[in-house]
Every structure is written in structure tokens, then in C-alpha cells.
Amino acid sequence: MKKYIALLLAFVMLFALTACGGEKDNDANLGKYVGATVEVFGEDVNISEIYSEGENYIELRSGGKCVFVLDGDSVSGKWKLDGNDVVLTVEDVDSTGTLKDGVLAIDFMGQGIQMTFVKEGATAPKTDTANKPTDEPTEEPQSLGDAWWGGDWYGWWIVKNAGGSYSDSVGSYWDACARISFYEDGSGYIQIWDENSTLDDHMIDVDVSFGAGTTENGCMMSEDGYFWDDEVGHADWIIDPGASTVSAIDHMICIDGTYEDPDDDGESWFDYAFYLRPWGMDWEDVRYADTEDFPYEDMMPKYYDDWYLPLIEAGSEAAPEYFELSDVGEPDDSGLEGNGTVVGDAVYDYNEKGAILFSYPSDIFTFDASFGIDALETADGDLRMTFYADRTQEEFQTTLGNYDSYSDYEDFAMQEVMIAGYEAVQITYNCWGDYYVDTCINFGEDAGEYQGICISVRSYNSFEECRSAAVESVLYSIQVVN
16 A cells, blocks of 8 residues: 555646636645555554654645645745635646545545645544553543443444355354443544353454544544454554445444454464444344345344343443343354355366355356356446466466566556455556556465466446455455365
């Protein structure tokens, strides 16, 4: 992500910012706006974590003039304001944004990379937790969205995909409770326990920060903590209820992540999702909702009727410290089916040396079962996922090396990522107006005959479509079988 931002902004810095000047009646907007955050594909990062060598700010001056300072380097330019809409133009390419209530937000060159600058004296979105407090929690909300986020929550969690010793757990799910508390500076922490743990012996304990999101309720981001014995770090969770797979459900949050067993060198892992609503909230709207667009056909916690409802009807205002299920019947726990999803067979047999298993939304993609040369494709053909397998580690590295020749393509970038528990490299580029996000996954030396696979995702429409939920569901379901 840092490389991508640096690449794009280095390009921006080659040019002086040009635009039509502001008007005299915009004097209230003049002044220094200090760099606060950088947002890339939905992830907020404090600007000082990327540009730490000098000052970062934009100064709006009279006569439509401005000064842009990044990492201490200064560029002069001009600006134009129409209502709350602000425009910076770079070589005839408009970078648009907003200026409101002392917050200047710019989407550079329309690439989904938004930088936020806050006028001196105004309130900045809270994302910098480098100096995390050690204060005891306070009961009073202190920061953006605290009244919405704070308190006890109830719902369930599921193992979406898994490998190693957790392979047989895919589709298993459990009811869970959570508690979000706050430190005096407005940051906080979340503790989660399920049927097999307690509040005192919780499965998750993670410090979090709160910042701006796609709705007025903001966004909660992980900073530091653990899931069992695996670390959860800065921005491993980006929990924005307005940009979630369950955003249509009132006051529900989804926490997505990957657990890797530290005692098994990452060989045993699982992708998880928690679906939570505030304690005391009625779920009948979920029971009778049209769940066609949700991740699962049944979005209800399994002990909702027999355990949760009796507690709420009895006046329970806080989640119990453990699940008392001795008097509750055992519901069906055979696993949940995803909406419109077909589990892939061993579609490529590696010359009988191994196979790839994966799932895909059959209502979105069609697949012709020739894994090495063909693809998943949407009905209109605008989105296509093509798969290429490499036999050896040498071939896999050669495949990565071939992308060096793509470096002259527009929007070219490479970054290391983790996909379904495997190390991978993701390559982004624009070729003749088509958008590509290619993901090369390295299964490792113990994966069998074939060592890696490259999934090339092409869209005629946008990079966002290449990173859609349907595409992500395929990537994160991939498993290699020896």
C-alpha cells in the first residue's frame, strides 16, 4: 500500500498544481490544513506513518493560490472551490474532493486514494494510536461513534475457509458476545468470547481506534491485540458498517480476519467472520429479511431463540460472562451454506500430484472446468478471472519476474499480501483501458507438484470491480490439496 501511494504521489509531485483561483468570499477557508490520513481502498492510515521525514500540509492562500507540502517538500499551485466541492487539476486530470467544516479531503487523480487534511483548530479523524494510552477504561463515550459502538454485543462467528489442522472446520459456527470499552483519550478495546470461552478467558482482546467512515457512525480499526495466541495488528481489521457485506442490516458489524497458528508455522489457519449487533437488540428483522444479498442464507445466531431471547425478556441489560447452555437444546451445527455458492471440485489434478479446491458465487460466475487455461466469467463478460498454475518454484518466480515488463503500464503497482493463509503478490495495472488486478499465490514447497498459481482478474469497468466481494470470495476460498 505504501509503495502504491508513493508511486502515485511521486507522479503528482512532478507537476505544479493548476486550477482556477478561489473567490474573495472564501476567506474563511484560507489557512493551513495539516495532513491527517491516507485512505486506500477503504483503509485509513495516519499520514505520518507513510511520510515521516517532514511536515505534511496544504495551505490555502488568497487569490486561489496554495502550497502543498509532503514529507517537507513543497509545491506551489492553485485551487478552486464551488460550494463544498474542491478541485485540484494536474495536467488536465482533475483531482476532486470536498472542503467542509475544516476538513479537506482529496481523491488524487480519481484512483480511490484519498488524503485528508484538517485545518488548524478543527477536529481531526482519530487514527494515530502510536502513543496508545494505558489508562483504565471510562464509561463515558469520548470520540466519534462511541455512543454507537460502545457496550455489549451479541451474534455469531464462522470459519469461512481453512487449511492444515483446521481444514475440517470450514462452515462451523458459534454464538459469541463482545464488549467494547473506551480509554480516556477516545480509543478503546474489544473483548470477544463465545460458547467455548468466558469474558475473563476471552478468545479476542484487541485495542481499537475510531475514525471517519462511510456513515456518520464512523469506522473501527484494530491496533494491537490477539485472537487466541495469534497477533492482531494495526489495520488487520477495518470495520466500517456502511461498507460491509451486511450493511443493509441495521446496526450490525462484520469483523473479518485470518487466524494463523503460531505453533504450526502458519500451515494451520482459517479465515473468520463475526456478525454482531448490540446486546438487547431484536433480530426478527434478520429472521424474515431477504438474505439473498447477504453472505449466508441464514444470518441468525443458533442460540438466539433458546438462550438469548429468554435473557432479554427477563430484563438482562448486559451480556453474561459465559454461555450457560446446559438447559438449552443442541441445535443443528452442521455448517452454513453461502448464498449462491457452489463448492469447487478438484478441478485441476496436477497430473495426480495435487488439486485446487475453491468456491465461487454461481449466480455471478460461470466456470467451464478447465482450470489451467480457462476462467470464471460473468454473464456479460465484463469481469473475468483466469487461472495459471506454475509447476516449480523457479517457474513461479519467473512468472513474477515477467511482470517487470509491465512497469510502464498505467497505474502499475506491486504489493505483498496474504491470501487464504498463503503468501502472495498482487499486481495492479491498466492495459489499453482494461483494468487488471493479478494475484500470484505461492503455495510453498510442500504443496505438491505445482508450487503456485496466478489469478488474473480483468474488468472492462474499474479496479473496484476487480476487487469486488465476488472476486474476494473466490481468492480467499482457494486451497491446495496434496
